[in-house]
Amino acid sequence: MIGHGSTCIVLIRTLFRELVCERFYLPETIPLPEIKSDVHPLDIEDAAIIQASHAYCEYTDLNYVTTRIKDGHHAGLKVNGELVAWAITHDDGAIGFLYVKPEFRGSGLGKDLSAFNIKSLRSENLPVYVHIEKDNKASMTLVTNMGFVHDRTIRWFTMPV
Numbered sequence: 001m002i003g004h005g006s007t008c009i010v011l012i013r014t015l016f017r018e019l020v021c022e023r024f025y026l027p028e029t030i031p032l033p034e035i036k037s038d039v040h041p042l043d044i045e046d047a048a049i050i051q052a053s054h055a056y057c058e059y060t061d062l063n064y065v066t067t068r069i070k071d072g073h074h075a076g077l078k079v080n081g082e083l084v085a086w087a088i089t090h091d092d093g094a095i096g097f098l099y100v101k102p103e104f105r106g107s108g109l110g111k112d113l114s115a116f117n118i119k120s121l122r123s124e125n126l127p128v129y130v131h132i133e134k135d136n137k138a139s140m141t142l143v144t145n146m147g148f149v150h151d152r153t154i155r156w157f158t159m160p161v
Helices: 002-015 044-053 062-071 109-123 137-145
Strands: 017-025 074-079 082-089 095-100 129-133 149-158
Touching: 017 137, 044 062, 044 082, 044 095, 062 082, 074 109, 082 109, 095 109, 095 129, 109 137, 129 137
Parallel strands: none
Antiparallel strands: 017 129, 017 149, 074 082, 082 095
C-alpha cells in the first residue's frame, strides 16, 4: 500500500501545480503613507502590456486583466508615456499584479502604488489584503514595512484541463 500511496503523491505533484502564498491584511488603524510619485488609475489600453509582462500570464488572459481594470482598483505610473509600474486588485479583492520594471525598483514606486490602491479600497470600506508567494521576500518586506499583518498561509492548485 505504501508503494501505491507514493505513486499517487508523485502523480498528483506531476498533474497539479501548487502555489503557496502568505496572506497579509492592513488594519484600519494603520495610516496611509504619503504618495510621492505621479500615480494614476490605469487605462484599459494598459491591459495588453500588463498581461504580456506579469509573472502569471499563463494563468490569466487579456480579458481577465481588462476586467480587473474596469471593475477593480488599480494604479499605474508612466514615464515618458511608457507604463513602468502597476498594481491591480484581483477578482477576490486582494491587491496584486504589483510590478515595477527593474530599472525603477528601489525608488518607492511599489509603496506608492500600494498606497494608492489602499486609499481607493478604504474609500469604499473594503478590506485591504494581499497574497504574496512564500519566496517573494521583497514584497513581504514592502507590506510589513507598510503595517500589514500576517494572517495565514493559502494554497492554490492548478490542474490540466
